[in-house]
Amino acid sequence: MDWDKLRIFHAVADAGSLTHAGDVLHLSQSAVSRQIRALEDSLGATLFHRHARGLILTEQGELLFDATAAMAKRLETASARIRDSEEEVFGELRVTTTIGFGTLWLAPRLAKLYEKYPELNIDLMLEERVLDLPMREADVAIRMKEPSQADLVRKRLMSVNMRLYASPEYIATHGQPQTMADITNYRLISQNVSSAQVGAGAQLVQELWSNDVPSRLLVNNYFGVLQAVRNHLGIGVLPHYLSFEFPDLVRVLPEIESSDIPVFFAFPEELRQSRRVAVFRDFVQEEITAQRRMLRETGRDTAA
Structure with a gap:
């Protein structure tokens, strides 16, 4: 199967429009349309229902889009791991945690992380829904319970009362x-x-x-x-x-x-060697250690 045609198909399915996909790919609408028709011919299947308001995936198109989406995530992971090095930390890190913890504890501390790694880009996703890390909905998670998903590296950070x-x-x-x-x-x-x-x-x-x-x-x-x-x-x-x-x-x-409510740090096994994940994990652990020490010194806590 032609990888270039799959790349174009994925862009069209993601955008829902030949024109918008062409803008992303820097191709004309006609060129994009030709590639989609050629892919449909090679598969012997119709991938899109064409409407005046845009394109909708057929059942066969949905199956192919699921496959190209998984491929895109794996390629993104591979690219990130290649870019990571021992000396440099840069690029995007998608972090998910609860609204309360992310807003009240994590976000106010991120200035320290950015001071040390100014080229690191944090995408902070705050919601109560548990995102699927193996499917790369996020790179790392801080959760108020032990993750049940398989193929995750997990570490208990602290307990909350x-x-x-x-x-x-x-x-x-x-x-x-x-x-x-x-x-x-x-x-x-x-x-x-x-x-x-x-x-x-x-x-x-x-x-x-x-x-x-x-x-x-x-x-x-x-x-x-x-x-x-x-x-x-x-x-x-x-x-x-x-x-x-x-x-x-x-x-x-x-x-x-x-x-006690356990707080866990988790990330996919495939990101074990990622420098971005490592520096973020170490940063969170250092902040927790510093807070625990301060709470004990000031007598404001006996259980942290």
Whole structure:
């Protein structure tokens, strides 16, 4: 099968248009069209339904596009590994993690990484959905549970505990709860137990709700919970590492916390030799070590 025709087919399928694909490939629309017709003739199959608004893949076209997409990802990986060297770190690194961890912990620290490797480009994908690393939806992942996908290199980074925090202003106005039962006198801010959060955090929220808390604010990520807490709306269920990021937070009912939530760093086996992955992994580990040391020195943490 002609590799050049496959490259052109992939561009057309990705763009959904002969004209747009031609722009990407620096070819005329007619040249692109000829190559597609020749590929269809060689396969004895129609690859596109042609409509006035663009091109739609046929069933046979979908099968071929799946194959060319996998090829493109493998070629991208090979190209990245070839470019990586012992002395230089450059190019794109696609990192996926949760909205809360990525926004509140990772993103504020990236300036240090860019200072050291100014030619490194981070594509930070923040979402609760677990992306498929073996299929190269991302290069590396930081996840709040051990990855179950096969063919991944994984390393446990740390443990997180969910704890109760409020703003000094909220405590000054409403006072400190002394027991779990007192939580009924306060507004509780948390993720919904049905949202995409880890089991340990959801279990703590359910335990708090069992006290018939009359006033609640539900947010679908921890960034929103933090903003509500810092704006004095109530007592929030938040990850313990935020006591380092936001030292003004007041810990409420310090005897109450979730069980340990493991945090894992993972990447595909085929990227084991990638310098970009290695420097990013080392950077994250160094930042976690520094934070753990600081939390212990200041007495703001006993479980990190």
